[in-house]
Amino acid sequence: MRAPLSMNIQPWNFYVITGEPLDRIRAGNTERMVAGIPRSREFRMGQAFSGRHRDRQVAVAKQLFSAMGIQRDDKDRRQHWVLRGFRRFDASVRVIVTYDRVLDGGDDTPFDCGAVTTALVNAAWSRGLGAVTNSQGIINRRWCASTPG
Numbered sequence: 001m002r003a004p005l006s007m008n009i010q011p012w013n014f015y016v017i018t019g020e021p022l023d024r025i026r027a028g029n030t031e032r033m034v035a036g037i038p039r040s041r042e043f044r045m046g047q048a049f050s051g052r053h054r055d056r057q058v059a060v061a062k063q064l065f066s067a068m069g070i071q072r073d074d075k076d077r078r079q080h081w082v083l084r085g086f087r088r089f090d091a092s093v094r095v096i097v098t099y100d101r102v103l104d105g106g107d108d109t110p111f112d113c114g115a116v117t118t119a120l121v122n123a124a125w126s127r128g129l130g131a132v133t134n135s136q137g138i139i140n141r142r143w144c145a146s147t148p149g
Contacts (some may be wrong), residue, residue, distance in 0.1 A: 003119040006108035012116050015096040022094055026087040033086050085134060095120065 017025065049057050070077045088094055097117050103109040117133055124131035 003112070003116040005112045005115065007112075009112075010116075011099040011103050011109045012113050013098045013100070015098065017094045017096065018092060022092075025094070026090075029086045030083055033083065088134060089132075091130075 048054075065072070065078065065081075068081070070081065084090065097113050097120075099109050099113055121131040121133060
């Protein structure tokens with residue numbers, strides 16, 4: 001709650017998911033990814049990275065795969081790593097940060113949600129808990145059958 005805010009409205013909602021619902025989300029994300037079903041995200045993806053941003057993305061991926069001993073031509077192990085991302089690296093808890101649609105359209109609300117997400121990750125790490133931000137785990141709007149809308 002100490003995240004710096006643009007308008008001090010604390011626009012976020014937190015959904016903490018564990019257990020069987022989280023397992024359903026993982027399975028659904030993985031199945032949709034493997035089947036090639038198009039993403040249904042509600043937030044904009046933007047254009048594919050190019051130039052220095054693409055170069056940076058590729059360089060980091062090369063370092064990561066090298067550190068894990070995954071060769072460039074080892075498509076099975078590379079795909080396994082990608083799918084782990086869609087399963088949120090099999091973490092036991094997932095926190096999804098959202099905001100109300102009525103706040104959509106400006107930059108303040110997404111900025112504030114990013115700030116609170118950073119604060120949440122930093123708080124977890126300061127307590128010895130691993131945490132990352134990753135949008136892969138929510139590629140589809142209907143991420144859980146029991147979750148409305």
